[in-house]
Amino acid sequence: MSEPGTTIELERPLPPGSRIGILGGGQLGRMLAMAAARLGFHCHIYSDIAAPPAAQVSERLTVGGYDDLEALAAFADNVDVITYEFENVPVTAAAHLSAHRPVSPPPRALAVAQDRLTEKDFISGLSIAVAPYSNIDGTEPLPASIDDLLPGIIKTRRLGYDGKGQIPVMTRGDLEAACRSLSGSPLILEQKIDFAFEVSILVARGADGTLAFYDIPRNEHRGGILRRSTVTDEIVTPDVAAQARVIGQRIAEALDYVGVLAVELFVEAEGKIPSLRVNEIAPRVHNSGHWTMDACATDQFENHIRAICRWPLGPTTRRQDIEMVNLIGDDVSRWPEIASDGEAKLHLYGKDEAREGRKMGHVNRVIPRAGSA
Numbered sequence: 383m384s385e386p387g388t389t390i391e392l393e394r395p396l397p398p399g400s401r402i403g404i405l406g407g408g409q410l411g412r413m414l415a416m417a418a419a420r421l422g423f424h425c426h427i428y429s430d431i432a433a434p435p436a437a438q439v440s441e442r443l444t445v446g447g448y449d450d451l452e453a454l455a456a457f458a459d460n461v462d463v464i465t466y467e468f469e470n471v472p473v474t475a476a477a478h479l480s481a482h483r484p485v486s487p488p489p490r491a492l493a494v495a496q497d498r499l500t501e502k503d504f505i506s507g508l509s510i511a512v513a514p515y516s517n518i519d520g521t522e523p524l525p526a527s528i529d530d531l532l533p534g535i536i537k538t539r540r541l542g543y544d545g546k547g548q549i550p551v552m553t554r555g556d557l558e559a560a561c562r563s564l565s566g567s568p569l570i571l572e573q574k575i576d577f578a579f580e581v582s583i584l585v586a587r588g589a590d591g592t593l594a595f596y597d598i599p600r601n602e603h604r605g606g607i608l609r610r611s612t613v614t615d616e617i618v619t620p621d622v623a624a625q626a627r628v629i630g631q632r633i634a635e636a637l638d639y640v641g642v643l644a645v646e647l648f649v650e651a652e653g654k655i656p657s658l659r660v661n662e663i664a665p666r667v668h669n670s671g672h673w674t675m676d677a678c679a680t681d682q683f684e685n686h687i688r689a690i691c692r693w694p695l696g697p698t699t700r701r702q703d704i705e706m707v708n709l710i711g712d713d714v715s716r717w718p719e720i721a722s723d724g725e726a727k728l729h730l731y732g733k734d735e736a737r738e739g740r741k742m743g744h745v746n747r748v749i750p751r752a753g754s755a
């Protein structure tokens with residue numbers, strides 16, 4: 383074993399037949415494992431829940447806590463490289479693992495993305511625009527300057543996803559009530575951005591620093607959960623796309639990132655030229671990139687696997703206009719209808735219980751181009 387604090391990197395491309403460890407067993411882990419299997423790799427899932435969706439398509443599963451250093455070390459000993467499919471893997475676990483095996487993306491990306499305050503400090507530190515924000519440190523009374531951020535959204539700094547742990551606030555009274563109802567968790571207040579629409583940029587960065595960008599989807603949310611991503615040539619102008627790529631590149635390079643990184647962006651159409659503001663980053667493959675599975679030469683999952691295994695990235699070229707719709711909760715009961723629609727490509731995650739708000743699958747549909755029959 384190497385010295386504490388040192389990290390290990392792959393020196394050459396990992397050959398097919400090697401073993402990839404994935405922390406987390408949800409649908410993203412499942413789709414990563416399927417992409418890895420296509421390239422001849424074996425996957426070992428580490429999850430804190432029994433029978434997670436990713437384990438159905440992987441060779442091995444370890445069920446253990448993310449604080450169980452012994453179980454994590456045994457998992458590391460059984461794999462050649464480690465990645466993760468969700469950003470709430472404790473940084474201590476990722477750092478512990480990186481003393482045993484190469485871990486990509488770098489644990490620092492987790493540390494930055496796990497806390498909305500650290501994340502905003504980091505991104506604004508790169509001179510990239512974010513929503514104006516303030517840490518709410520729990521001491522009363524709230525300073526007068528906080529009123530400048532209203533109307534706003536109060537968010538828990540950690541562990542929020544799919545709009546959970548967020549309360550819109552119009553007035554100081556709302557803010558005080560929201561702070562009380564979320565008390566106990568560190569909070570951040572963000573100004574509510576009056577955006578025209580939301581997009582994201584997905585960047586793949588190889589171990590040698592090579593970058594590849596996917597086309598930019600427009601993302602629509604319902605109840606805080608991504609509902610639809612649409613990708614056509616008309617979503618953003620070439621200028622805005624170039625701006626988004628620069629943002630993605632600067633964040634990926636500042637983190638010395640290896641793998642696929644998603645950056646969620648607000649597009650503001652105030653002036654003549656639309657401008658971009660970063661909402662948040664995800665140091666992993668992302669729901670707004672699921673359309674790549676049926677529209678791109680190499681999808682986001684395969685490029686993530688290629689990057690972490692020190693392979694060359696595959697081309698991200700998009701072959702067609704496409705729309706991805708999430709199947710959330712009961713939506714999944716429409717599977718027979720979707721399955722009989724020849725234009726629809728159905729992806730189901732193998733989850734047995736269609737609870738409200740739970741992502742059960744998604745459907746990709748090619749959008750016919752104007753002029754084509």
Ligand SMILES: Nc1ncnc2c1ncn2[C@@H]1O[C@H](COP(=O)(O)OP(=O)(O)O)[C@@H](O)[C@H]1O
Pocket residue numbers: 513535542543544545546572573574575576577580603606646661662
């Ligand atoms: N500052 C903001 N201004 C306007 N809308 C916001 C803001 N923050 C979040 N939202 C809306 O809520 C959605 C979810 O918020 P986000 O911070 O991305 O959390 P999550 O981790 O749940 O995805 C965003 O995609 C956007 O639609």
Ligand SMILES: [Mg+2]
Pocket residue numbers: 646661662
């Ligand atoms: Mg988000």
